[in-house]
Amino acid sequence: MLLNSFFGETVRIQNDKDHKVVATGPYRNVRHPGYLDMLVCSLPIPFAFGSIYSFIPVSIMILLVFLKTYFEDETLQNELEGYKEYCQK
Secondary structure, three states: OOOOOOOOOOOOOOHHHOOOOOOOHHHHOOOOHHHHHHHHHHOOHHHHHOOHHHHHHHHHHHHHHHHHHHHHHHHHHHHOOOHHHHHHO
């Protein structure tokens, strides 16, 4: 979030903030480092609770993060100038 001031809870092109592609820091290697971090940090939760049932909400959350990432990536590729080129790198 420090490197990408456009990181937010909703998927939208922030023209009011001169939205542009961020390709520095972790964005050099990963398109969505915030979501990757969220996924990695959620994996130990069921073990912390010690219940196999806690895999259910974690699995749902992981599915939702994948869906949001997919749709966000589609939006950025279609609407944000330079994002398709960034993806090809």
